[in-house]
Amino acid sequence: MNKPSRRVLGIIGGGNMGSALVRGLLAGNFFAEQIVIVEKDNSRIAELQREFATIEISSQLPKCDSVVLAVKPTDVVEVCSNLEAAGVRQVLSIAAGVKIATIENATSGKVAVIRAMPNTPALIGQGASAMARSASCSDENVAWAKQILFGVGTVVEVTEDLIDAVTGLSGSGPAYIFLLAEALIAAGVQQGLSEQVSNELVRQLLVGSSLLLAESSETPAQLRKKVTSPNGTTAAGIAELVSKQFAEIIASAVGAATARSKDLGK
Template sequence: MNLAIIGFGNMGKAILSGILEKDVIKAEKIIVADKKVSDPNFELEARFSKTKVVADNLQAVAKADLIILAVKPQIIRKVLEEIKNDSKDKIIVSVAAGIKKSLFSQYFGEKAKIVRVMPNTPALVASGMSAIYYSKTVKPHEKDFIEKVFGALGETVEISEDKMDAVTGLSGSGPAFVYLFIEALADAGVLKGLDRKTALKLAAQTVKGGAEMVLKSAKHPAELKDMVASPAGTTITGLAELEANSFRSTVIKAVKAAAERSEELGN
């Protein structure tokens, strides 16, 4: 299968890197398009040296069977207008937040094979979470192939399209919320006398370990929390402070706001 990736930002690079690392598609069958390639200062990273990179979207999609649109939602209409006549019989995969199947149908027809994916930035280190929606016209063997593509970036889950905005707010935006939490934990460690490097390592590994416990123990997060919080101890004192400052409520509001912004982008 020949692949075109339009957009070579962080997510485009993560997708390409995962595909090449897991040998899902040979480099010779991939072409990447991004306008910045025409910049005289553009330099292609050595790990992508066998992949053709061009500035022309039409050149990229011409011989492709599968097109991944790794572009921002603000410019996707411009890209769709540009490639619509050359892409109607191809599988279209979009990672643009908030952009619904109905928009793609306007450009490629109701019978077009449309896939929406919401990956997240940990895909850059093959620890991503990708939620995938398939239009009814996508065939089972095509689904299996797309699962391999995004499985190369981490974990995948199939969802219905009406859940995509919620996913965008949760796992799409969630890494930024986690990074903020890690930074705050590290700052607290520095406040109490730890050096910055040690504090950051302690904070990041603590979050990573906590996540692994949730995924591998089959225990509810509340149960895991109670395993740490002994009566009148240090942890329950800290938890009381978080509750007093509406920690959980604030996180819920943040995810809700991000999901609602995803809805707005699709209108």
């Protein structure tokens, strides 16, 4: 393939999530020649050059059709001020809390904007992302953004007013799962297991249960009921969780994270 005269895609920000997106693109339908990573931190540039030896790493955005904003929220407006000169037509932003209107204002409304919220499992290609389109977006713009996000997991489309709820659920969700893992490991130790054994059992418990849920056509409730024999050990454990209002606690956690996301976006 001949090197294109204009870069198809610029990844602005070569941090963890930006790098994960690049890996997903290379594993998909993008060639290295179609991508440029824009990064200003010299130490990070050296790391990127080692991992992505065939991709151009630049401190400045060259002429570019499309970009992904994978920078800190505080840097978005400054970065966007350079997009028009580079010829950018469409933007996918994964900057947390930055609204579509902010990017539109910073680009004088001349680019199509898609705002997305991926989560940390995207770092291993198993992320859950939600995206929202600006009013100026075409179906082609949306398909482009989905192609990028599918490289690091699954993606759903929502309206922008629901991005905060997505943040509270799947954005913060990995931390809830890790906290559950901590609690289960500690509970196993309380029952006499060594920490090593409890840790190994819990890790595989979560991996195996997640795969079963992902591959099954049954609902979570149906899968739970199949494991829960009447008057059995699992039923006793579930009854204790219900009595301690487990579902209500989870709902409160998601609600608190959603509310905080709204506050940060003001």
